[in-house]
Amino acid sequence: MLLHANALRIYVFLAHRVETNLSKFDAVFVGLTTLDISGRPVSAIPEGGGVAFIEEIRLNPAGTAAGAVMNAAKLGIRCATVACVGQDEKGDFIADVYRRKGIDCSMLQRSQRSATSATILPIRPDGSRPALHARGASDDLFIADDQFDAVCDARFLHHGGTGLLKAMDQGQSARLLQHAKQSGLVTSFDLIAPNAHTRGMLDTLLPHVDYFMPSMEEAFFLSGTSSPADAARYFLDRGAGTCIFKWGAKGSYIQAKSETFHVPAFRVQVSDTCGCGDSYCGGFIAALVKGWGLRQACTLASAVSALVASGLGSDAGVVDFAETLAFMHSASILEA
Ligand SMILES: Nc1ncnc2c1ncn2[C@@H]1O[C@H](COP(=O)(O)OP(=O)(O)OP(=O)(O)O)[C@@H](O)[C@H]1O
Ligand SMILES: [Mg+2]
Numbered sequence: 001m002l003l004h005a006n007a008l009r010i011y012v013f014l015a016h017r018v019e020t021n022l023s024k025f026d027a028v029f030v031g032l033t034t035l036d037i038s039g040r041p042v043s044a045i046p047e048g049g050g051v052a053f054i055e056e057i058r059l060n061p062a063g064t065a066a067g068a069v070m071n072a073a074k075l076g077i078r079c080a081t082v083a084c085v086g087q088d089e090k091g092d093f094i095a096d097v098y099r100r101k102g103i104d105c106s107m108l109q110r111s112q113r114s115a116t117s118a119t120i121l122p123i124r125p126d127g128s129r130p131a132l133h134a135r136g137a138s139d140d141l142f143i144a145d146d147q148f149d150a151v152c153d154a155r156f157l158h159h160g161g162t163g164l165l166k167a168m169d170q171g172q173s174a175r176l177l178q179h180a181k182q183s184g185l186v187t188s189f190d191l192i193a194p195n196a197h198t199r200g201m202l203d204t205l206l207p208h209v210d211y212f213m214p215s216m217e218e219a220f221f222l223s224g225t226s227s228p229a230d231a232a233r234y235f236l237d238r239g240a241g242t243c244i245f246k247w248g249a250k251g252s253y254i255q256a257k258s259e260t261f262h263v264p265a266f267r268v269q270v271s272d273t274c275g276c277g278d279s280y281c282g283g284f285i286a287a288l289v290k291g292w293g294l295r296q297a298c299t300l301a302s303a304v305s306a307l308v309a310s311g312l313g314s315d316a317g318v319v320d321f322a323e324t325l326a327f328m329h330s331a332s333i334l335e336a
Pocket of ligand 2: 190191192214215277278
């Protein structure tokens, strides 16, 4: 009898632990959220008020957080967005696309004073993407301390867009990441358009970042070095857990405390490389949610971003997890 009572007590205790460890979301994606309006192929802007005919034009949610959450959601994980859009047609469009993708929008902010951040992208025939960006509501995103617990009701927190998040860039992003780490979440971090101010912020941000995921170009600029190993050492010394540098068609370079390796890019017919880096982050996090190891997660990320390069827009090409997996197992790799 006594044995049964003790067994029951242990069962109730363990059940409670399991229940309290269950988070509302697999991953929350915090940060830069824009509307991309892209067209391809564009070799030149017509003279004067002239017209040129192109093959396709697309609208899609994009940006360091949006490009990640869109693709992570397609891979089937439970996602939430924490972003700020305007009270305009661009914001409505983004919220509508998110809801249709099953992305939780309960923490989506609508700015009273700014239009949704947006970018016009005339994509060149080789897939490269000059950008015309209008800053907007992403600069108004602000997550107050009393919202941290709701934002961190997840296993993973991806923060993307430092550099174009004016209100969060004054120190609040570091506070949020610190709270996430203290609450037991795994954190990842990406940025955009870094400048001297961004460099100064890294000392407060990186100690709370498990996976630092800039592009190689950004890594070189921020570290003031010109080799991947030196750049990674610079960020690891400042507290980052692991560095994942996205390297365009050269793939990605990964340096953790105990291992360093390269993951090649997959070969695709390139349409537009917009959002390749953002989608890489989404694929990486989805793989971690599914329990994959570091190298496998970077390989899935590479597959996701290659698929994105094959279509117009930062979520193009990716359908779901099964198709991405099939692509990953069948596609050939690009030699670096
Ligand atoms: N031409 C390409 N072919 C195949 N894969 C590519 C190509 N370009 C990029 N990728 C994949 O996308 C990943 C991210 O691309 P990139 O290095 O351009 O990121 P980024 O500069 O952060 O991009 P973003 O503009 O989205 O911020 C690469 O690590 C690679 O796996
Ligand atoms: Mg990037």
